[in-house]
Amino acid sequence: MINDLNQLKMFYTVAEFESVSKAANKLHISQPGVSQSIKNLEDEIGFPLFIRTNKGVKLTNEGKEIYSYCKAIFRQVDLLNQTLQDLSTLEAGILNIGASDTICKYYLIDILKEFEKKYPKIRYRVTNCTTNESLNLLKAHEVDIAFIHTPIINSSLSYINCLRLDDVFVCAYDFDDSNIKHLSDLTKYRILLLEESSHSRRALDNNLLKYNVLLKPKFELASLDLLIEFCKKNMGIICVSKQYIKNELKNKELKIINIEEKLDPRYISLTYNNEYISNAAKKLLQYIKNN
Numbered sequence: 001m002i003n004d005l006n007q008l009k010m011f012y013t014v015a016e017f018e019s020v021s022k023a024a025n026k027l028h029i030s031q032p033g034v035s036q037s038i039k040n041l042e043d044e045i046g047f048p049l050f051i052r053t054n055k056g057v058k059l060t061n062e063g064k065e066i067y068s069y070c071k072a073i074f075r076q077v078d079l080l081n082q083t084l085q086d087l088s089t090l091e092a093g094i095l096n097i098g099a100s101d102t103i104c105k106y107y108l109i110d111i112l113k114e115f116e117k118k119y120p121k122i123r124y125r126v127t128n129c130t131t132n133e134s135l136n137l138l139k140a141h142e143v144d145i146a147f148i149h150t151p152i153i154n155s156s157l158s159y160i161n162c163l164r165l166d167d168v169f170v171c172a173y174d175f176d177d178s179n180i181k182h183l184s185d186l187t188k189y190r191i192l193l194l195e196e197s198s199h200s201r202r203a204l205d206n207n208l209l210k211y212n213v214l215l216k217p218k219f220e221l222a223s224l225d226l227l228i229e230f231c232k233k234n235m236g237i238i239c240v241s242k243q244y245i246k247n248e249l250k251n252k253e254l255k256i257i258n259i260e261e262k263l264d265p266r267y268i269s270l271t272y273n274n275e276y277i278s279n280a281a282k283k284l285l286q287y288i289k290n291n
């Protein structure tokens with residue numbers, strides 16, 4: 001039985017060079033040390049591995065058989081070492097990300113496009129899910145990082161703010177909003193909101209409570225994109241981050257209602273599990289901090 005892989009490495013190197021002295025130079029070991037290791041290995045397995053000649057050494061038939069296995073073993077070791085090097089330098093690997101459709105569309109795509117230029121060999125697996133689902137995946141270590149809407153209350157996770165979001169109430173461009181001056185005025189109009197279970201909706205409801213305002217939406221929708229489309233069709237007033245409707249404002253499809261009270265800002269934030277963060281995730285985290 002072979003219990004010392006170093007002996008196999010010495011045997012393999014001697015066989016490659018057909019020379020004890022050249023193997024010793026390659027391994028940075030003394031020639032007598034290599035010779036003794038080969039002798040110990042031969043004694044251990046019970047048969048000779050080399051035929052000694054004046055010009056060097058030649059493999060015995062048994063030695064050739066063992067050499068074929070060693071060649072496969074150390075080729076795999078070389079591949080493993082290369083993989084480890086690639087992972088440490090982001091020349092390989094997978095980055096698992098959790099993010100909602102909204103965050104992917106309005107923020108994450110642009111970030112990953114630039115990050116990929118720097119680390120082109122990284123592969124990505126993006127799971128589209130809500131903020132709450134992303135947090136659950138992160139806690140279960142099923143994603144490396146998540147991009148979520150904050151603020152959140154969760155001491156077990158760390159996060160950095162990436163993009164400030166300023167929530168505003170908007171309407172179709174030709175809608176008459178001249179009588180809307182305060183948040184309380186909105187209760188007299190048709191309101192469209194995201195589903196009550198969504199993180200963004202809960203944040204809005206909590207924000208409005210500070211002003212003793214409770215909105216009862218005519219429509220509740222699961223998709224922000226649908227909410228925007230409904231509003232463009234003059235189906236009602238919506239609350240949306242103005243960073244998400246730059247094109248609609250520019251094209252005069254929507255307009256911001258000038259309300260005296262301002263809602264608290266929110267953020268798109270990168271969050272990660274304190275227990276473990278992959279090397280690829282660390283690089284993306286640092287990239288976002290630097291940019």
